[in-house]
Amino acid sequence: MTKTLVFGHQNPDTDTIASAVSAAYFLNKAYQVDTEAAALGTPNAETEYALNYFKLEAPRVIEQADTEEVVLVDHNEASQSVANLADVTVAGVYDHHKINFTSAAPLWFINKPLGSVATLLYYEYKDAGIEIPAKIAGLMLSAIISDTLLLKSPTTTSADKPALEGLAKIAGLDDYEAYGLEMLKAGTDLSTKSAKDLIDGDAKSFELAGQTVRIGQVNTVDVNDVFARRDEIAAAIETELAEDGYSTFVFVVTNILDSDSDILVLGENQDKVAAAFGVTLTDGRASLPGVVSRKKQVVPPLTTAFEG
């Protein structure tokens, strides 16, 4: 078993799948590491659209790491990774999140606050002089579009647009805006999803002041479509709170056309969440104008409110 598994976070999104595929190829070409891209779940509808468009297979789904060495992409916190992370050696990390990580030995840990990990990897390829295959470039540009909502999210940095344009050229994609809108829309068909799928789809756990706060997010073109199913969604969240030991669930419903979100907060600490955003919760719900980024606009104020 000398293979190195490369994988992203639980509830994989497009950036996590694209970065696993991209980093696995990069590490093989740059350092001759025997890598395999993997995923901690099946692709969501948006990622599925991108994989089909660029004719790529989804990475193998794993529940545990079955190699001695692993490389993490798009996450660095154990709570978002494989269950047996403590039993394997993390040889590298490519990420763009806040950091909560310890290691017993030095390792490659490249974390940059760019719009997507795919952006970071684009520059790693460039610096190393390694060519990106057209299909992988297509998946990487899909990841940039997904994480930055077509360069409109406040997480977008000056490095993302040149990377997106460079990748579109390699992938032979003439109109990345038209492609991107179709891809984003493919991810917003929520009508066929159960309430449990909605709240779980993109959810991540965060350890804040010793409590586990669960934050889910869905993209839509009309938040009222989602809140029409409030009772059903609230019941699913209550079940999860009771069964999984989360203290608080923050469900973020984001309108990708208007770049606004509504949140639904259940469980404990409603006062802290309200204070974090300076809003009043009505039946657990509040509007957060201009908020689209969990990483940049949801987690940091929550961290301050819980730990401050």
Place this chain on the structure above:
Amino acid sequence: MTKTLVFGHQNPDTDTIASAVSAAYFLNKAYQVDTEAAALGTPNAETEYALNYFKLEAPRVIEQADTEEVVLVDHNEASQSVANLADVTVAGVYDHHKINFTSAAPLWFINKPLGSVATLLYYEYKDAGIEIPAKIAGLMLSAIISDTLLLKSPTTTSADKPALEGLAKIAGLDDYEAYGLEMLKAGTDLSTKSAKDLIDGDAKSFELAGQTVRIGQVNTVDVNDVFARRDEIAAAIETELAEDGYSTFVFVVTNILDSDSDILVLGENQDKVAAAFGVTLTDGRASLPGVVSRKKQVVPPLTTAFEG
């Protein structure tokens, strides 16, 4: 106060001073950040030699960070940094150690297991197309020589020699081996140092399984010169154990010519330290043939023995 302080670890060595100077210059040129290099102590004799040789001033000594943002070099653990680290924002990290770090927001965190942080920074300059001033190149090559013991330590990687050679060219240094030997020797004159200076000079604290283990290291050309002062050194260590709450003190005496070390272990957990290295301690002392690197050959086995 929009200045960003750039500094390395407590008890600064040559790599920590060089990396602070080098990263401060790099961040200013690459991102127009208003930076100032600083240090958590005065240069040791080896660093002093390098600064004098290349006609550079030592960075300002600070005890606390007095800016809102800081960049850490050559360390990432709070226990090795300024006392008020929790009160400021870490905007970036350039390091080559194990990781024990948390942040509230994404940041630039570049950690690579290379021989020195100066090596890592050499490639950052190269990738960004920024010229390194000759004096700073001189200090950076001194850091590579110091951390890799002239490319002989097992921490040396394939990236270090090309960096050292590239920097020697920029610095206009024809014979870096001759320079390096003189610089290393300048750091081994221990006769004028008090026992307290010897044990404190390069010491770092490590949190292992909830206990604070202090590991000091001195370089010499004859370990018996140091152990001739065993009683005096042991008394200084006992005083520090009692006053500073360390559970264990591991004092590593390294012969830089033979690439071997002897350790002196005082305090609790002597059994764990002995087990970590598979040796028997006699009066707290044991020989560790081939061991020269605290980071690669001392801390990892201790971590395993304490936490395993």
